[in-house]
Amino acid sequence: MLRGLVFALALLAAAPALAQERQSTPFTLESGQPRTPEQEAVRFDQADLTLKIIPNQKRIEGVATLDFTVTSPIRRLAVELDTVLAISEVRLDGQVLPADRWSNPEGRLTVEIPDGLAVGATPSLTIAYAGAPRVAPRAPWSGGFVWSQTPDGQPWIATAVQGEGCDIFWPCIDHPLSESGRVNLHITVPTGLVAPSNGRFLGSEDHGDGWTTWNWSAANPNTYAIALNIGPYEETTATYHSRFGNSFPMSFWHLKSDDPEKVAALFAEFKPMLDFYEATVGPFPFGDEKMGVVETPHLGMEHQTINAYGNQYRLDGRGYDWLLQHELAHEWFGNQMTNIDADDLWLHEGLGAYMQPLYGRWLHGDRYLQTELAEMQRDLVNEHPVVTGRHRTDAEVSNGPGNDIYFKGALFAHTLRLLIGDEAFFRSITTLVYGRPDPQPGNFTTLYRSTQDLIDIVNQNTGQDYGWLFRGYLMNAALPDLVQTREGDRLSLHWVTGDGADFPLPVEVEIDGRVQTLAMTGGRGEVAVPEGAHVLIDPANKVLRRLPFIEAYRASRPDR
Incomplete structure (x- = not known):
């Protein structure tokens, strides 16, 4: 798990303290652009990331080792990394490459392999880099790093990069179809700060020099869902006993200065929310890791097993915290089931948003379902189709249908449910998310889905063709x-x-x-x-x- 750490720390110590002189390129700021043939010809098996976060300089130093399996012959490897991060060294299978063998002009790092790689080869690419990463102009909507401070002046740092992609701070293939099979994280921060992250906790090590490394490992994570969270956190934790027979930890990392009563009240919401999702959709997808939430200096984001929470414990009359509930939805709609293309992003946001009125009814009855649906309809724009049937980037979707992927998607799901009935609807949703109608812990893995997949599943479960319904609502801008x-x-x-x-x-x-x-x-x-x-x-x-x-x-x- 810690292979290469000695090499990593040596490079980090020698890395130059470079000021951020350049801005992220337009290429870097567009997530989900078409992959190169070389990227389509490899399976991304594992990323091992060693990251040192230096709060007083607002910079990072990193070493990433990326392991691939070649599925079609290639003569180069290509990954993405923001050009504001200076690369000091590239290694292929442990061998340092001369500078003329690699280049990163616009943020797509290309490594030439003159002798080529045959099918079945397992190249390991190691990249050492450092610099001042992009600062989020308005996280989470316009993302990057958030360098903040707690009320008592301590560092409070987070990343939120859904729209811009993983390449903002680590080298990856910035496309939803190129998730890594596993990501290991070794996050070094000033001693006294805590660094909760994705997946399972593998322990921390105080180096005795003012720095401590926190180690985590996550299976099949969404690339943009890899998140750094650093602050003077305190962990509140308990064990969740699932209706499916398994148990796993629930953890909430919050600032030590928070009101204990507010912390306890929010944490008390974890269990009923999990039970709702398990009863409505199926088993919590990451029960072999954790259900984690971390308080952040931005509003929130669906970071797999470590959802960002920045709603400040606000009450709004719903009877539950809407942000906590919505981000938790993405463990199913986004992290377990990932859209094939940004054109299908409504599968994450629309179906996830529909879980809120359903949860309102679960807790308080029909009035609260109808109230939330009415609020959604008042905010529809209906100027762009939710689904176009062509490739789109995250930015194109955000600047096109925008919030309609949430609200129109949710309202469409409600119409579909009432048309085909609860049994067919929820069976279809479960099959979409897990690839089967009878999920149990251990009998499913993460998967990719498209709008057409949901159409096919609904048709199979009803014995009728409902393509016209999807077309009428999602593939036209105007409402019927x-x-x-x-x-x-x-x-x-x-x-x-x-x-x-x-x-x-x-x-x-x-x-x-x-x-x-x-x-x-x-x-x-x-x-x-x-x-x-x-x-x-x-x-x-x-x-x-x-x-x-x-x-x-x-x-x-x-x-x-």
Whole structure:
């Protein structure tokens, strides 16, 4: 686990103290760009990261050893690393490479291998680097390092790099399809500070010189989910006994200066949230490691087994901490099941966001589910499709549908659930997340998914083709519009979608208190309405649709 540490510490001691003179390149700041042929021709087996964090200089020193298995013949290796971090040495299988064998002009480090590598080869690439990493302009939305201080002036440091990618502080293949099979972390910080991170804790070592190294190991982590968290933390911990028969630690690293009552109240939420997710989706995916949360100087982020929490224990009338609940959702929707492409990012955010109103109902009943769904619909923009069917980067998604991947995704999931029924819906979600409908601890591993995968799973579980529903909601910018016309005692309804395609979504109609369902075959339906009768379309708010009063509200807002 600690191989190369002596070499690493020697290089770190000799690394020059370079000021950050350059900015991160546009290439580095775009996460999820297409991989090179060389990157597609290797399996990323393991990353061993030795990182020294120097708070008073706001710089880092690192040595990364990356192990690969070659799946197609190659003549070079390529990984990403921000150019603001100066590379002092590159080794291939332990041999120092001359400077003309590697280059990192825009942040894609390419290592030439003149003799090539055959299928089955297992190259090990070691990179020593140092510098002042990108400072987050507005974490977590615009990410990088957060160099902060606790109320009593001690260093309080965190990373949040979802939009920019892992290459902000460690060399990796910055693409969701190139997760490392394992990441080992050796994080050296000033003695007295604590460095909780991903996966299992393997112990700490006080070197006796003012520095202490904290060691962690995580299996199959999302690359952007590797996180550094450093501060004068105190750990609150307990054992969670799962409904699936296994047990694992729950840990919350919080500032020592926090109000103990607030800490205890938040920690008390861990168990019921876990039980909700296990009952609704399936087993906690990382039960052989931990369910971890760490307090951060930014709002939050879904860092696998060490979720960032910066909501400051705020109460908002929901009866639970929304940030804690949302980031925990990503252990299932994002870390266990990872999108194939950023175009499918709604699978993380939309399905994860839908867990909040479902949890509101789990705790407090239907009123709280409907309240949260209504809040989501008021914030829809509907200017870009949630899914395009083409490759997109994280930045393209953030600058396109933006928050619609959360709210429209969640509202779509609600409509889908009420259309196909709870049994088919939750069976489909579980199968999407685990690759099987009957997950148990030990019988699944992490996997990649696309929107088409969910369509296929829903079709298999229902015996019907629901591609039209996904297309009508997710692949069009505009919401489906339910147009109403009245002639005499007949009320006619028909659906109009952004692409004009058939949309046979059934609709309930309440006439003087009596509810009936229109099948909407071919997207059309008709019902008799006596003169003077009160008519209410979709009285239980089962379907997501265009509502002119919501559009008028949005148009009236000063931020529009």
